[in-house]
Amino acid sequence: MSPNLLDGLDIRRPQQAFVSDITYLPLRNGQWAYLATWLDLYSRKITGWQVAESMTADLIIGALRQAIVRGQPARGLIVHSDRGGQYVDTEFRQLLAACGYQQSMSRAGETYDNAFAESLFSRYKAELLEGGAFRDVTEAQLETFDYIERYYNPLRRHSALGYLSPEEFERAYYQRAKTETLTIKERTPS
Numbered sequence: 001m002s003p004n005l006l007d008g009l010d011i012r013r014p015q016q017a018f019v020s021d022i023t024y025l026p027l028r029n030g031q032w033a034y035l036a037t038w039l040d041l042y043s044r045k046i047t048g049w050q051v052a053e054s055m056t057a058d059l060i061i062g063a064l065r066q067a068i069v070r071g072q073p074a075r076g077l078i079v080h081s082d083r084g085g086q087y088v089d090t091e092f093r094q095l096l097a098a099c100g101y102q103q104s105m106s107r108a109g110e111t112y113d114n115a116f117a118e119s120l121f122s123r124y125k126a127e128l129l130e131g132g133a134f135r136d137v138t139e140a141q142l143e144t145f146d147y148i149e150r151y152y153n154p155l156r157r158h159s160a161l162g163y164l165s166p167e168e169f170e171r172a173y174y175q176r177a178k179t180e181t182l183t184i185k186e187r188t189p190s
Contacts, residue, residue, distance in 0.1 A: 004080075011042050014045075018064075018079050019041060020039070025129075033053060035140070037049045037121075049063050051140050057085075124147065153167050
């Protein structure tokens with residue numbers, strides 16, 4: 001099993017470390033859908049997500065592929081999860097190796113090692129479901145899209161981010177980085 005690479009890690013920039021988990025989504029027929037997310041630890045932005053009828057490795061792989069297409073994280077990205085079977089799947093590990101990403105896993109029995117992902121699902125269920133259930137998987141997908149893409153990432157304020165949304169916090173980081181780069185170039189003799 002992979003070690004916990006987040007232990008003591010100082011998160012200083014976007015796309016340094018993503019955390020993932022899977023949660024159950026109740027359906028009105030008494031069955032379940034499943035949501036997998038990849039959350040950027042720096043900005044708390046959901047970089048990739050997927051809702052499906054089954055909880056296979058394809059669920060987390062699809063969500064990670066979305067994150068890769070959207071943000072094109074560089075080699076060295078830490079991808080952290082619990083020790084679920086989906087995260088030790090051969091195809092998943094091959095994708096990590098092909099991208100040059102480092103796998104990190106929670107220690108056995110340590111639920112706090114993946115607290116950020118757990119907290120995200122708690123907010124999601126409280127703010128979106130409010131104790132209810134989705135009509136079917138399609139409704140779960142559509143409602144999740146609205147929640148993540150139209151509310152959570154662009155608008156939902158986080159106290160840990162100085163009451164900015166994940167997208168605002170990330171934009172502020174890149175603006176500061178751009179300003180610092182320009183300042184350094186101005187000070188450097190030609």
